[in-house]
Amino acid sequence: MSSRRKLSEDIHDDCTVPKKSRPSLENTPEDLEAAGNAAGELVDVHVAPKCSRTTVSIHDLHENILVEILQHLDIVKQLALQRVSSQWNTILTSPSVLRARGVDQVFYMNHDLTTRYIEFDSLVDRAACIELVHLFLGRQIRSNWPEHGYHYHAFLLSSTCDLLAKKSPRLKTIVLSQGYIDKAVLDHCLPLSVKRVLFDRVTVCGFGTFPFYKHNITIKRDVLRTGNAIADTEDRMWQLGAIHCAQLTPDDLEATFFRIRKAKELGKLKYELLTDIVESRQPTALKDGRWSADTSDLNKLGNLTLMELFTFTSCTIYSAMSDSV
Amino acid sequence: MSTAASSSTSETIAEPGLKIKVSTKEGEVFELDEKVAKMSQVIRGILEDLGEQNGGDDSVLPLTQVETRIFRKILVWLKYHAGHDKEEAPKAEEDEIIARFCEEIPEWDQKFLNVDQAVILEIMLAADYLDIKKLRGLCCKTVANILKTKTVEQIREMYGIENDFTPEEEEEIRKQTAWCEDEPPRQGSNH
Structure with missing residues (x-):
């Protein structure tokens, strides 16, 4: 034996x-x-x-274990868990756990920020409804970088990737902009770095380098048929006059083809901003907590670039990137 | 190193090589192969601190947080992986992340963890205490995989948790998280 x-x-x-x-x-x-x-x-x-135990409390789990479990879950599920009980909610939103999840700040948002999230998601949701193939996610808010920004940024990008990967069957590429964030910081933000490799059918590209910069992006209306797509670029593209900026409203549904050199060429371009994104630099009228103007107001925006203008209200969609690059 | 003066069970594996004795919370003593024992970073650390020359004496490492029944399970896992896992070079951080989050749970481990969730959690806690990262990670992934398939209601039921939110609180938290629900609230069309 x-x-x-x-x-x-x-x-x-x-x-x-x-x-x-x-x-x-x-x-x-x-x-x-x-x-x-x-x-x-x-x-x-x-x-x-x-x-024998018939119930298990989340309190039984050490924080590092809890965080490791959470890191296997997408942001939608993570947030759902907060609704299990007040105890779970308290633990899952404790500052240290949030920080470890890479989403500290998120649950300290005020009403405006809540609105901002919904706004953002609504855009993402719409973007997901179209036959989106390639997606560029621009940088987010500038304020408080990097002290409060990078987790916030990463959280949004991460959740966006989640949502889009779920909802957009044709999505092949997500390009994440480095923006104002130090790449090393972002790379160490676990949720995002993990997302870069999690999607088996979606390539999530790195930050800040876009080979298609030099290309004029053609937006095919039949692709963006639900509207509400913005293709924009960073400052240098603006300077190069290679702007591809359009927020397509339902009024544009009849259009089939856009090639936009200058934002002003879109006579009926409409945009809206959440006030605290551009803060006092936005001089146009405030309606229902949003700024609204047509392109004639662009010249009132001072040094704001289009990227800054649309940064949070939109994900930036290069839906026809494959045709252009 | 403290010594468990007495134990209700002493198990000897008659194999050559250095043996490490550990005792569980209940004082039961197990004698492990060095290789198996050192899969626990805690045990490895203690042994290194003590110097291996002391490892062959009658000293017993007390694992005061691990119950015998759970340790026996962990022992199964340790022995299997000690015999089957290949020596791997340390991975880069990114590769580590990929491995941790993208690799499927091996079939043997799936069977091993095909137990009640309460037991998984106890194994997980013990693995954390013993610093057996791989086992802890497998447990975490297993729990996460279970959670992925459950609704909030099902999770409450599964863990016997009462929904203690007041309607107002529930509404508030729903608002906070509504943006990422499957059907997010629609905004105006002028967007």
């Missing part, structure tokens, strides 16, 4: 609970035993009834 078999028998002999009356808590001892057999390590395992 092998020593391993001896070990098994010793344990079995020591068992005070007959097999058939073992608690249902450990309801698959056969599986475990089979696993042990498969490994050549036959060890019978049993559970004393006094140790």
